[in-house]
Amino acid sequence: xxxxxxxxxxxxxxxxxxxxxxxxxxxxxxxxxxxxxxxxxxxxxxxxxxxxxxxxxxxxxxxxxxxxxxxxxxxxxxxxxxxxxxxxxxxxxxxxxxxxxxxxxxxxxxxxxxxxxxxxxxxxxxxxxxxxxxxxxxxxxxxxxxxxxxxxxxxxxxxxxxxxxxxxxxxxxxxxxxxxxxxxxxxxxxxxxxxxxxxxxxxxxxxxxxxxxxxxxxxxxxxxxxxxx
Amino acid sequence: xxxxxxxxxxxxxxxxxxxxxxxxxxxxxxxxxxxxxxxxxxxxxxxxxxxxxxxxxxxxxxxxxxxxxxxxxxxxxxxxxxxxxxxxxxxxxxxxxxxxxxxxxxxxxxxxxxxxxxxxxxxxxxxxxxxxxxxxxxxxxxxxxxxxxxxxxxxxxxxxxxxxxxxxxxxxxxxxxxxxxxxxxxxxxxxxxxxxxxxxxxxxxxxxxxxxxxxxxxxxxxxxxxxxx
DNA sequence: TGACGTGGTGTCGATTCGACACTAAGGTTC
DNA sequence: GAACCTTAGTGTCGAATCGACACCACGTCA
Numbered sequence: 001x002x003x004x005x006x007x008x009x010x011x012x013x014x015x016x017x018x019x020x021x022x023x024x025x026x027x028x029x030x031x032x033x034x035x036x037x038x039x040x041x042x043x044x045x046x047x048x049x050x051x052x053x054x055x056x057x058x059x060x061x062x063x064x065x066x067x068x069x070x071x072x073x074x075x076x077x078x079x080x081x082x083x084x085x086x087x088x089x090x091x092x093x094x095x096x097x098x099x100x101x102x103x104x105x106x107x108x109x110x111x112x113x114x115x116x117x118x119x120x121x122x123x124x125x126x127x128x129x130x131x132x133x134x135x136x137x138x139x140x141x142x143x144x145x146x147x148x149x150x151x152x153x154x155x156x157x158x159x160x161x162x163x164x165x166x167x168x169x170x171x172x173x174x175x176x177x178x179x180x181x182x183x184x185x186x187x188x189x190x191x192x193x194x195x196x197x198x199x200x201x202x203x204x205x206x207x208x209x210x211x212x213x214x215x216x217x218x219x220x221x222x223x224x225x226x227x228x229x
Numbered sequence: 230x231x232x233x234x235x236x237x238x239x240x241x242x243x244x245x246x247x248x249x250x251x252x253x254x255x256x257x258x259x260x261x262x263x264x265x266x267x268x269x270x271x272x273x274x275x276x277x278x279x280x281x282x283x284x285x286x287x288x289x290x291x292x293x294x295x296x297x298x299x300x301x302x303x304x305x306x307x308x309x310x311x312x313x314x315x316x317x318x319x320x321x322x323x324x325x326x327x328x329x330x331x332x333x334x335x336x337x338x339x340x341x342x343x344x345x346x347x348x349x350x351x352x353x354x355x356x357x358x359x360x361x362x363x364x365x366x367x368x369x370x371x372x373x374x375x376x377x378x379x380x381x382x383x384x385x386x387x388x389x390x391x392x393x394x395x396x397x398x399x400x401x402x403x404x405x406x407x408x409x410x411x412x413x414x415x416x417x418x419x420x421x422x423x424x425x426x427x428x429x430x431x432x433x434x435x436x437x438x439x440x441x442x443x444x445x446x447x448x449x450x451x452x453x454x455x456x457x458x
Numbered sequence: 459t460g461a462c463g464t465g466g467t468g469t470c471g472a473t474t475c476g477a478c479a480c481t482a483a484g485g486t487t488c
Numbered sequence: 489g490a491a492c493c494t495t496a497g498t499g500t501c502g503a504a505t506c507g508a509c510a511c512c513a514c515g516t517c518a
Binding site: 392413433434435436 | 493494495496497498499
Binding site for chain 1: 508
């Protein structure tokens with residue numbers, strides 16, 4: 001079962017930078033490689049694109065197969081095509097970044113006999129291939145995009161407190177924000193709905209829960225509205 | 230001369246959306262296809278990626294071969310991978326957009342026996358493949374990027390008047406700007422240098438020429454400075 | 459019941475923003 | 489050369505936005 005083509009062509013892969021936020025840090029999901037090249041090294045989840053699937057489908061399939069992750073925010077990042085980025089042969093990689101709700105996606109560890117783990121973005125191990133470059137690009141993109149698109153919510157559970165939301169922005173952007181100004185701004189978007197609920201099981205005054213009004217946002221977006229924080 | 234692989238793989242192409250600005254409009258460069266599929270239709274310049282070249286190199290090569298265009302601003306746009314986007318077989322296309330100084334790049338017409346022409350972006354003919362989608366995406370990206378990156382200059386000659394620069398922004402963004410406010414803003418960037426020259430051969434008061442201080446910009450950029458209009 | 463920890467709220471000065479109209483200069487025409 | 493045509497070039501002011509900043513509220517726990 002092999003195929004023959006008139007001209008040589010690169011192999012085509014997808015790789016995913018999966019971001020998650022826990023109590024401490026913004027983290028990236030890595031998989032430990034079992035085989036050469038780079039056996040034992042940590043790498044991004046990914047694999048080769050099949051003929052009958054789109055690139056997005058390939059990315060989602062790899063996330064499912066390698067990390068048990070489904071139904072996440074996924075967006076194409078960049079396509080890397082240096083000639084020697086894979087020592088075996090020419091491989092072009094279409095990369096994606098994904099945002100997952102870590103609280104709901106306690107990742108399946110050691111799936112398929114492969115080891116998977118989360119690493120804080122400023123404490124990454126040495127990565128296989130050019131995956132460090134890819135992670136850098138993903139962080140830059142995430143930082144840029146979080147300012148003018150409502151993707152911060154993808155890192156939180158459906159119901160969240162304003163303090164949690166502020167933490168998302170602070171961890172992603174890498175600097176602290178003023179609480180009152182932050183609350184003013186998110187309130188000004190008009191896209192947070194205040195719930196009749198407060199958080200549970202905390203050893204202090206419980207904070208009000210909010211949820212993101214995605215329906216209204218989609219409407220406004222079509223009318224040219226720009227979300228900005 | 231053919232090759233055999235263990236598993237099937239998509240063909241990999243690059244396609245370029247080349248923008249140019251003339252006296253009237255923002256335009257896109259198209260090539261008329263000579264062969265099926267879509268023979269006779271207009272399409273983006275592009276072609277297949279060779280094993281020994283990077284994606285950027287492939288894009289530049291195609292621009293050179295198909296339109297005689299060299300040394301332009303070029304940036305990767307998106308990778309399109311719908312399964313049936315090419316009726317012949319699975320082709321994944323890494324797309325780029327380019328900005329050219331139309332005044333200096335009077336495009337080589339009918340090169341390689343191929344017909345090439347500029348079309349105003351809101352008067353495009355029907356395009357081959359999914360190239361309309363690609364052009365749409367390129368316009369969206371250009372509109373977003375021109376606001377916070379100094380790429381407008383790429384559409385103008387080295388020396389330009391402030392009115393010309395304003396026209397670039399107006400044509401790209403699709404709406405008019407206030408002359409005084411615009412001049413205040415560009416002056417505030419501190420990145421335009423006033424030359425001791427005025428434009429020539431105009432039938433009215435000649436405007437002062439300016440040039441973009443790219444060196445200073447590169448320095449500031451590294452320090453985290455954000456260009457904004 | 460008091461201490462602790464986080465939740466939640468408003469003001470003010472500085473800055474930025476957008477709206478807005480006239481004179482200057484150079485070439486063309488009669 | 490006078491009138492005219494066309495584009496160049498320039499400043500103000502009110503509105504909106506921004507960032508800096510501090511205290512009381514509420515629930516838990518000892």
